[in-house]
Structures are given as structure tokens and as C-alpha cells.
Amino acid sequence: MSDVARSPLREAERKADDAGEPAPTPAESARALAGTVRSTFGPNGRDKMLVGSDGTVVVTNDGARVLDRLDVEDPVARVLSRAVRTQRARVGDGATGTLLLVDELLSAAASLVGDGYHATTVVEGYALAAARARERLPTHELAVGASDGERLRSVAKAAVTGRWDDAAAERFAGLAVSGLRAVDFDASRLDLCAYPGGELRESALLDGVLVDTDTSSTGVEDGAVEGPRTLVDARVAMLDAELTVETPRGTGSLGLNGPEELDALREHERSVRTEAVRTLSEAGADVLFCQKSVDGAVRSELARAGVLVVERTRRDEFDALARATGADPVMSVTDLARENLGRADEVRRRTVGTADALAATGGAGESRATLLLRGGTPHVAEETERIVEDCLALVRGALRDGGVLAGGGAAATALAGDLSSHARAVGGREQAAVEAFADSLEAIPRQLARNAGRDPVDALVELRTRHHEGDSTVGVGRSGALREMVEAGVLEPPSVLDSTLATALETVSAVLRVDDVLAVDAADGPGSDGGSGGAGGGGSGAPPRSRATGGYPWAIGH
Incomplete structure (x- = not known):
């Protein structure tokens, strides 16, 4: 399903201007931006309709693709958009999850700063938590190799779930794994060609090159x-x-x-x-x-x-x-x-x-x-090619990592429990930031439950109980009920969650270290466009502005 709605950030800006109130804080800007793609998350994610100024319409539930088409002027939102692109470039997935985690971390940081904690203390605590979580990540991995066809197909399906039906997800996953196996998992020797005018079931793997x-x-x-x-x-x-x-080159004549x-x-x-x-x-x-x-x-x-x-x-x-x-x-x-x-x-x-x-x-x-891909229309054919590219990226990531993690928020919940226990051993004021990081990780299963129509609080309480009892691979299933994710075939490469942790920490640290945003003339230097990670990257008190250029509005929501 898809709906068209106003931009959350534009609405926040309009209300602030009308009431004469200060512009949204970084946490509020992050919450508005995350709200743009929050409902697209997981297997029950809804679609966004991107409407261009020239009438072009694109329907997608790929959060990264939605944000790619937004022209963002708010400095904090620009930093977050760059983080999403960085995450997608690194591992090919996890962009929406990264944005959700950043949103939770900034919101928690705002509460801590309001309670008297210095921003530097929060950043240091977050860094300790992220290092601990990344260190513990391998303990939750399940080994996978090139011969584990079923697990590799499950990893590939993670890129399709929620975007097509189950039969199509199986077809995509099979094509991706078969294509990589045909070239000994060397993706540089695998070509993708997408053609409209056919059905997905007509897609096939060809031995050789298609010109x-x-x-x-x-x-x-x-x-x-x-x-x-x-x-x-x-x-x-x-x-x-x-x-x-x-023939002769240049001017001249032949007699x-x-x-x-x-x-x-x-x-x-x-x-x-x-x-x-x-x-x-x-x-x-x-x-x-x-x-x-x-x-x-x-x-x-x-x-x-x-x-x-x-x-x-x-x-x-x-x-x-x-x-x-x-x-x-x-x-x-x-x-x-x-x-x-x-x-x-x-x-x-x-x-x-x-x-x-x-x-x-x-x-x-x-x-x-060559993977010959088919779609009924040019738009569907292009979307088919993008999905297969995502499938290939995830499978290659799993093989590069040599392992997989249970999906459905299971790995994030397991790390959150570990961090909560570890926080008691952390001395000083950083302890509160470590606990906040642990709570923020639970935003992933919480949003999965919400998008499945289940009360997120009830789901999270039950999930914590199951993990406390030792069921560390239990997560939120498609129906909203808890399921054993390995048995359900919901798996993902460890590099996705690892990159999510690293990207979220980098982004939040960059925003929290900024105490002011200064407007400078474009002629003053190349950093005047907002920069990444520097003073132009984001900060409190920056009036959010967004405009639709290049044919796309700031946000399409439900």
C-alpha cells in the first residue's frame, strides 16, 4: 500500500515558524527524517510514492532510495542522509535500520544532556558501547560457506522480503546464488541485463555474455x-x-x-x-x-x-x-x-x-x-535489477564474513542485553550512555513489531524474556509473533549490523560535537555546503529547510 502525505520536517518547521518558536533541535530533525522511512522497515514495510514536479511517479519501500531522491537543506538531516548513503555503499543494506538507530541515539543523547551530562561524555559512552557491541558480534554468528546453499538463499531473500511476494523472493534468491556459483562467487564475472515485456519467472541464468x-x-x-x-x-x-x-582527415580536396x-x-x-x-x-x-x-x-x-x-x-x-x-x-x-x-x-x-x-x-x-532479468514494465525491470544487485551484495557479504546472524531484530536484541549487563561494569558517567546505547538498539525489533501491527511494548518485553532464557536467535516474525529466526530462514551478514553500529556512532558523534551552525558565503571554501562530520555537518539551532528540486519533494509518507 502507499499514501502521499506532507513532509514531517516541513510540518515541524511550519508549526515552529507560525508559533514563533525555536527551530527543531537535532533530535527533532532526526526524528522527522526517520519518520519519513520508518514505516518502510521490515517485511511489513509500506510503500512510499515519490511524485516529481514533472509528474513522474515512483513507488518503492526502499528507504535508501527514498532518501536518495530528497533534496535536504537542514544540516542535521543532510548528515543523516550521507550516513544512509555510506551504509548502503559499504554493505548494500541496512540503511533504514541505521537511520532508526541514529534517531534513537540522538533522542537519548538529548535526554542525557538535559539531565546534566556533557555531550563529550555521551559521545565517549557511545563509543565504549559500540566497541563492546562490535567485539561481541562474532559470538552470535553462525558459520556459512559457499556450499551452504540454503543459508545463502535465506540471506539473499532478506533483500527481497517486503518488496515482493514469497514466490518472487524465492526466485530472486535462487537466481542470485546460482549466478554467483556459476562464476565461482566472483561477481566481476557476472553480468545483469534487465528487459521489460516479460514476467519474473522468465528470468534465467545464461552461460556467457549477452550483448x-x-x-x-x-x-x-x-x-x-x-x-x-x-x-x-x-x-x-x-x-x-x-x-x-x-579517408583524409582535416580540410582538403582531391582532384x-x-x-x-x-x-x-x-x-x-x-x-x-x-x-x-x-x-x-x-x-x-x-x-x-x-x-x-x-x-x-x-x-x-x-x-x-x-x-x-x-x-x-x-x-x-x-x-x-x-x-x-x-x-x-x-x-x-x-x-x-x-x-x-x-x-x-x-x-x-x-x-x-x-x-x-x-x-x-x-x-x-x-x-x-549473465542473469537475464524480466519485468512487465521498464520500471519493474529496473526494480528487478536493483533487487538482484542487493541480493548479490548480501550473499557476497555473508561469504566474506564467513558467517550469518539471526535477523528479525534477534542479533540487535542480543547485543542490547549484553550491553545492559556490561554497563554495570563501566565506571563514571559514561555508564548512562552505554545503557542508552543498549536501549537504542532495541529500536530495530520495536519497529518491526509496530509495522507488523503488534504492540511494540508487549513484543519487546516478551523478546527480552526469551533472550534472558537463552533463546538468543528469537526475533520478531512477519506476523509480529516471536519466531526462531534461524529455523525461519531469516538471516543477514554480520557486516550489515557491524556497519550499522559503526556508521551510527560516527554520525551521532559528528552531530553531538557541534554546538553551533554558522552560515558562510559559498566563496569562503568548499566546506560551506554543509560538509560531512564538520561544523557545517549539523548542530542544534539550525533552522531546517527543505525544498523539492530535481523533481522530488522532501518526503513522501503515509
Whole structure:
């Protein structure tokens, strides 16, 4: 479901202006920004409708994607938006959870400062708590490896849950894990191609490289002579230059004295074209991929000789084909020899939806694979590709970490319990900040319960009791009831929560260390745009301002 509502921060600003009250504090700005995406969190997250000034409408429940499209002027909100982008760039997930944790930490800090604690003390206490939580994180991990297909699929499903139905989540997860396995979990050898005009169930894993000859500048010969559509055990030539008759560069003129010289010029051009065709034929090439253009007459002659010509091959596709087929690209067709050729089990021209493509499968070089993704509309196809990218990032993260954590807020609750116990051993005034950090971690299961329609207080009390009894992998299920998350297959890479803790600490520390926001002229330096982590990054008393530029409003809420 999706609704359109006013921006929480804009509303707070308007009310403050109307009443002549001070502008929202950093904690209030954080609460308003978090409120923008709070309802998108978890498997029961609702959608946001992003409405552009030009009428463009995008519906999504990806919190990071929502914030990416907001033009934020409030300094605190800008710092938080950067934190979300940092979290997404680091691990590919956890952006909304990071924002929720930052919101809770700033709110708790405001209460502590109001009780007489110095901001520096709060920051030091938070740093102790974050260090302890990150140190204890490995004790809650479950081992995972490349052979643990079921757990890897569960990790991938975490990126889909709440965005598609269960059947689609299974399909996405299967595609992601199968694709990575096909390339020995080397994502650099796995390509994604999304095409509209089909259903998700039509998505497939292809062995090899898929060249887009429709939406890119790539072209297959389309003259009067049509080349072969399918070649088996194809020999592949690759030319990293133009294949044409050279013409004079710059200004100038060519004078011809009589028809004999004109005939000689035409004969020269024919001989150049004939030599190019002969060289390719003698080398045994079945397919020619040219990075630039190919002379029309040469294309026709090669098509008559049974050679498939693909010109203006996009650079990334050109390089991928060279690695997949084992071909050695040459700079001139005269340099081409048989040993420069690569090989593919099959090169086939095909139609995907309404688009033309060319698939080269079973190459003699490095193993490569392509995930061919389908969606009913261009928007759905693009969303499909983004979801698979998230799935791949999570699976790779789990393998890099060598373990997984129980999801559903289970790991966060376990860390919160550990910190509460550890706080008693912390001396000095920092103890209160450590306890506040522990309480803030429970914002994750609390929001999951709220979005599932359950009373968050009741859910949190029951969850604490279960963890106190030793059920450390129990979390909030999709229905709002508590479930054993490992058995339910709700898992996530440890790096997501670890990065959430690190990013939240960095962001909150940057805001709490600021005691004033000063407006400076843009000519004073590059830091005058708000900066990150410095005085321009955020602080109390800064009047929040937001405006919709680039076609998107400040916030879309429920």
C-alpha cells in the first residue's frame, strides 16, 4: 500500500515558524527524517510514492532510495542522509535500520544532556558501547560457506522480503546464488541485463555474455545481405578500431584528372575492402566484434561469406567478450591472425521482449555468466535489477564474513542485553550512555513489531524474556509473533549490523560535537555546503529547510 502525505520536517518547521518558536533541535530533525522511512522497515514495510514536479511517479519501500531522491537543506538531516548513503555503499543494506538507530541515539543523547551530562561524555559512552557491541558480534554468528546453499538463499531473500511476494523472493534468491556459483562467487564475472515485456519467472541464468544490440549503440549488420543468426563452435575475431577505407582527415580536396583516375580510386577502395574480407576469411573468423564502425560494403561482403559482424560494441561488453572467448583484440584487421581468434560454443542472435540481443555462450576464456532479468514494465525491470544487485551484495557479504546472524531484530536484541549487563561494569558517567546505547538498539525489533501491527511494548518485553532464557536467535516474525529466526530462514551478514553500529556512532558523534551552525558565503571554501562530520555537518539551532528540486519533494509518507 502507499499514501502521499506532507513532509514531517516541513510540518515541524511550519508549526515552529507560525508559533514563533525555536527551530527543531537535532533530535527533532532526526526524528522527522526517520519518520519519513520508518514505516518502510521490515517485511511489513509500506510503500512510499515519490511524485516529481514533472509528474513522474515512483513507488518503492526502499528507504535508501527514498532518501536518495530528497533534496535536504537542514544540516542535521543532510548528515543523516550521507550516513544512509555510506551504509548502503559499504554493505548494500541496512540503511533504514541505521537511520532508526541514529534517531534513537540522538533522542537519548538529548535526554542525557538535559539531565546534566556533557555531550563529550555521551559521545565517549557511545563509543565504549559500540566497541563492546562490535567485539561481541562474532559470538552470535553462525558459520556459512559457499556450499551452504540454503543459508545463502535465506540471506539473499532478506533483500527481497517486503518488496515482493514469497514466490518472487524465492526466485530472486535462487537466481542470485546460482549466478554467483556459476562464476565461482566472483561477481566481476557476472553480468545483469534487465528487459521489460516479460514476467519474473522468465528470468534465467545464461552461460556467457549477452550483448545488448538494441538499447546500446551496438549494431548487427542489417543491410540487404543478412548474416547467420546462429553459429556453433564459433571462431571470434575482435577489432579494437574502425574497419573502413581510410579517408583524409582535416580540410582538403582531391582532384581527379579523368575517368581513369576515378576508376583507379574505386579500385583501390575495393582492394582495401577485399583484403579485409580475405584476411578475416583466411584467419577462419566466424564472428567479428568491432569496437567502432564497419564499412557498409565490408559488412555486406562478410555477411555473404557467412561472417556475423557486430559493430560499435560497447566498451564494457567488448572487454567482457574478449575475456570470455579468449580472443586477442587487434588494432588493425591486417594484424589479425588465426592465433588471435577466440572461441564460443554458440553465438546466437535472439530477441528478448521487443529488444534485440546477441548471446555468446560457452567461451574458451574465463567463465562468465549473465542473469537475464524480466519485468512487465521498464520500471519493474529496473526494480528487478536493483533487487538482484542487493541480493548479490548480501550473499557476497555473508561469504566474506564467513558467517550469518539471526535477523528479525534477534542479533540487535542480543547485543542490547549484553550491553545492559556490561554497563554495570563501566565506571563514571559514561555508564548512562552505554545503557542508552543498549536501549537504542532495541529500536530495530520495536519497529518491526509496530509495522507488523503488534504492540511494540508487549513484543519487546516478551523478546527480552526469551533472550534472558537463552533463546538468543528469537526475533520478531512477519506476523509480529516471536519466531526462531534461524529455523525461519531469516538471516543477514554480520557486516550489515557491524556497519550499522559503526556508521551510527560516527554520525551521532559528528552531530553531538557541534554546538553551533554558522552560515558562510559559498566563496569562503568548499566546506560551506554543509560538509560531512564538520561544523557545517549539523548542530542544534539550525533552522531546517527543505525544498523539492530535481523533481522530488522532501518526503513522501503515509
